[in-house]
Amino acid sequence: MSAPTRMTLAQARDALAAKKISARELTEAHLTAVEAARPLNAYTVETPEKALAMADASDARLAKGEAGPLEGIPLAIKDLFCTEGVESTAGSHILKDFKPAYESTVTANLWRDGAVMLGKVNMDEFAMGSSNMTSTYGGVVNPWRRNGSDEKLVPGGSSGGSAAAVAARCALGATGTDTGGSIRQPASFSGVVGLKPTYGRCSRWGIIAFASSLDQAGPMARSVRDCAILLRSMAGFDAKDSTSVDVAVPDFEQALTGDVRGLKVGIPKEYRVDGMPAEIDSLWQQGIDWLKAAGAEPVEISLPHTKYALPTYYIVAPAEASSNLARYDGVRYGLRVEGETLDEMYEATRGAGFGDEVKRRILIGTYVLSAGYYDAYYNKARQVRTLIARDFKAAYETVDVILTPTAPSAAFAMGANMDDPVAMYLNDVFTVPASLAGLPGISVPAGLSMDGLPLGLQLIGRAFDEETLVRTAGVLEEAAAFTAEPAFIAGD
Amino acid sequence: MSVNLDTVRHIAKLARVRVEPAQAEALVGELNNILGWVEQLGELDTKDVPPMTSVVERGQPLREDRVTDGGDPEPVLRNAPDSAHGFFVVPKVVE
Numbered sequence: 001m002s003a004p005t006r007m008t009l010a011q012a013r014d015a016l017a018a019k020k021i022s023a024r025e026l027t028e029a030h031l032t033a034v035e036a037a038r039p040l041n042a043y044t045v046e047t048p049e050k051a052l053a054m055a056d057a058s059d060a061r062l063a064k065g066e067a068g069p070l071e072g073i074p075l076a077i078k079d080l081f082c083t084e085g086v087e088s089t090a091g092s093h094i095l096k097d098f099k100p101a102y103e104s105t106v107t108a109n110l111w112r113d114g115a116v117m118l119g120k121v122n123m124d125e126f127a128m129g130s131s132n133m134t135s136t137y138g139g140v141v142n143p144w145r146r147n148g149s150d151e152k153l154v155p156g157g158s159s160g161g162s163a164a165a166v167a168a169r170c171a172l173g174a175t176g177t178d179t180g181g182s183i184r185q186p187a188s189f190s191g192v193v194g195l196k197p198t199y200g201r202c203s204r205w206g207i208i209a210f211a212s213s214l215d216q217a218g219p220m221a222r223s224v225r226d227c228a229i230l231l232r233s234m235a236g237f238d239a240k241d242s243t244s245v246d247v248a249v250p251d252f253e254q255a256l257t258g259d260v261r262g263l264k265v266g267i268p269k270e271y272r273v274d275g276m277p278a279e280i281d282s283l284w285q286q287g288i289d290w291l292k293a294a295g296a297e298p299v300e301i302s303l304p305h306t307k308y309a310l311p312t313y314y315i316v317a318p319a320e321a322s323s324n325l326a327r328y329d330g331v332r333y334g335l336r337v338e339g340e341t342l343d344e345m346y347e348a349t350r351g352a353g354f355g356d357e358v359k360r361r362i363l364i365g366t367y368v369l370s371a372g373y374y375d376a377y378y379n380k381a382r383q384v385r386t387l388i389a390r391d392f393k394a395a396y397e398t399v400d401v402i403l404t405p406t407a408p409s410a411a412f413a414m415g416a417n418m419d420d421p422v423a424m425y426l427n428d429v430f431t432v433p434a435s436l437a438g439l440p441g442i443s444v445p446a447g448l449s450m451d452g453l454p455l456g457l458q459l460i461g462r463a464f465d466e467e468t469l470v471r472t473a474g475v476l477e478e479a480a481a482f483t484a485e486p487a488f489i490a491g492d
Numbered sequence: 493m494s495v496n497l498d499t500v501r502h503i504a505k506l507a508r509v510r511v512e513p514a515q516a517e518a519l520v521g522e523l524n525n526i527l528g529w530v531e532q533l534g535e536l537d538t539k540d541v542p543p544m545t546s547v548v549e550r551g552q553p554l555r556e557d558r559v560t561d562g563g564d565p566e567p568v569l570r571n572a573p574d575s576a577h578g579f580f581v582v583p584k585v586v587e
Contacts, residue, residue: 101567200548213547242553243546311530322507329508331580336573342583343508351510359509363519364526366507367495380533382543387536389544421522422529438547463548 004029005491009073009172009226010253016062016072023058023072027051027116030074033170033490034118040141040488042155042164044079045087046119054116061114070233071114076121076171078162081107081217082206083120090208091123091135091158094353095334104206105238106175106217113233118171121161125355126325127182127210130427132160133418134357142190142411143168143486147452153411156186156427162220163190170490173221173230177207179214180313181407181431184443187220188406188456191445191486193473194220195227196431198463199438200245203238211320212243214313214435224444224473228252231466247464255467256474261295263472266399270306271430273408280405280455283447287403287457290479291472299399303391308384309433310425315368315381316436321358322365328353360421389437396462401472404430406443406456434460442473446480454484494524 004026007015015021031048051074058072082088082100089095103111111117124134131154132140142155143164155164159176163186166174176183178196187194195218202217209215219230232253237246267288272281288298330336330349337352339345354362368377395402408429417424434441440463443456457476461469495503500519504511511519565578574581 098571101570198548200550239555243548245548245550305536308533308536311533314526315530315533326508330573331582332568333571334573339583342585345583346508347505347510350508351512354509356515359511360519360522360526362507362509363500363503364523366503367499367523367527370503370506377530379543380538381530382545383538383541384533384536385544386541387538389547420525422525436547 005033005169007172008223009221009229010223012073012172013229017067023055023062023116024052026072027055027074030118030170030172037165037168037170037490040143040164040168041138042121042140042161042168042170043076043119044089044122044137044161047086047117050086051116051118054111058114058116068112068114069229070110072116073114073172074116074118075110076118076162076165076174077107078159078175078177079120079123080127080177080208081175082208083107083117087120088208089136090127091125091137092353092355092358093136093335094328094350098333100206102206105203105240106207106234109233109236115233121165121174123161124158125358126208126321127158127177127179128321128357128361129157130181130185130424131417132157133414134355136355139414140164141414143488144191144411144453145487152414154189154414156189156411158182159186159220163187163192163194166190166192166220166222167486168488168490173219173226175217175234176220177215177217178435179211179317180435181428183218183220184431184441184456184458185407185427187443188445188454189411191454191482191484192220192222193224193227193442193444194218195231195442195466196435196440197231197235197466198440200243201235201440201464201466203236203241203244205238205240209324211317212324213320214317224442224470224477225253225256227442228256228470245464250467252466252470255470257471258475258478260291260472260475263296263401264399265291265296265298265472266301266395266402267298268301268303268306268402268404270303271404273429276408279449280408283455283457284405287446287476290476291403294475294479301395301399301402303395303433305384305387305391306433309388309436310429312381312384312388312436313428313432314364314425315377316385318361318365319369319378320365322362322369325358325362357421385436388433392437392439401468402460404458404460406430406458410449410453410455430458439463440466440469442469444473444476444480445482446476447482448484494527495520
């Protein structure tokens with residue numbers, strides 16, 4: 001058996017079931033790794049006592065033969081999920097010290113199935129960012145380095161802490177959330193697998209809201225199988241979220257048949273964007289060749305409104321955010337900065353509590369929803385969103401799944417792109433369209449850039465067809481045989 | 493359409509976000525940059541295209557109209573910056 005923190009989640013599950021390791025031993029090994037990984041700034045809160053208590057409870061259930069599907073598996077939880085009695089701050093100063101009195105549905109589902117919480121992990125403030133640099137706790141350091149360089153790179157965002165923790169082997173898996181690419185882009189930058197399910201697959205209840213029509217929770221882990229295992233536990237209808245959908249949750253792991261013969265894989269020509277690095281284009285071609293060699297049939301498709309997806313997103317998401325974030329007013333929770341009047345208190349609290357990117361998006365959102373501009377911006381964006389969703393619908397009449405790159409670049413240096421919001425937004429050019437259409441997507445590490453950084457390929461599936469996504473991703477993963485490791489591995 | 497300093501101050505007021513003068517100046521450029529970029533949507537003819545209201549085509553779920561939770565102010569007030577006698581405390585609103 002390899003070192004406990006080196007195992008995949010599936011290997012650890014099997015070792016626990018075979019009594020080759022106890023849940024306590026597995027958790028202790030991870031808590032040591034969490035400490036060793038502190039220089040990454042991935043964890044914002046460590047919960048060792050809670051973890052050990054949960055691990056002991058897991059050992060008791062394992063002994064009685066009552067193990068759940070995730071019994072004894074140590075996980076990192078994105079700081080966007082409300083966890084009862086444990087700081088849940090969305091990476092924002094305005095939610096400083098907030099300890100929810102309730103547990104989010106997704107995390108409650110994980111604990112129900114036996115998982116162990118190692119702590120909360122860092123993220124862009126209110127999930128607004130593609131670098132993790134907007135967090136009130138500061139940026140997360142990507143465990144990967146360019147060949148021959150010690151320059152610190154970003155892990156991507158917003159689920160940057162989740163991606164870094166999984167990549168550095170200080171969690172077997174993590175929860176992420178994805179609004180426009182916040183699971184898939186950091187997965188690509190950090191060399192891990194990240195799955196954004198169909199909108200409505202996982203309950204949003206207890207997840208601090210950013211853009212409610214787009215937000216979706218999903219798993220991040222070191223293999224497609226691990227993500228499939230986690231998704232089964234996270235997903236499910238929840239009466240407390242009126243947008244969660246009452247459909248059966250299959251055993252996604254069973255979808256890993258390795259057989260994609262006859263599968264039609266769409267290759268959207270609009271994703272060959274200007275200025276895309278040659279290495280990303282060639283990795284994409286490599287992915288097409290791998291699937292073809294496995295018996296799938298690549299089909300060129302057109303998603304004509306692709307170039308309008310990002311500008312649509314940057315109207316819809318800030319509009320919803322400006323409404324969702326109205327609740328942070330210094331009255332019920334979080335930061336309060338006193339003022340003479342109620343309005344002054346609101347303004348002072350929100351002025352001091354929100355970071356620059358969050359303020360920018362609140363102001364954009366307020367503007368596009370304000371009288372006189374609502375039709376020109378917000379309604380127009382919602383109409384274009386309909387066109388984007390129709391593009392995918394038409395494509396799925398001829399193909400079963402779509403293959404694209406995950407991101408237009410590998411991880412960049414901490415501090416890069418910070419002075420140009422639009423340049424930062426372009427990170428999500430390949431992930432945003434599926435988000436707007438509510439479709440499931442997965443990023444699989446598929447190769448290395450010329451300077452040794454991980455690059456991901458994205459698969460986009462039909463709504464509620466995560467099984468085809470997982471099946472195809474499994475074949476891609478096996479063909480890619482991605483075994484490269486980051487420069488920093490906790491405990492090494 | 494472009495924003496000027498007055499517009500930035502106005503939307504900051506609407507959003508109840510205090511913006512320092514230097515920050516407001518910087519925001520004029522940043523917001524215009526973003527708004528200029530999103531204006532490319534104007535190239536598209538969206539006449540007769542319905543605005544998306546729900547990405548998942550489902551009916552509106554209804555539940556029985558009954559109380560499911562409540563009557564427990566302590567956890568509700570636990571995170572409040574200021575509370576007294578089972579209420580949130582705010583600066584005086586009515587003279």
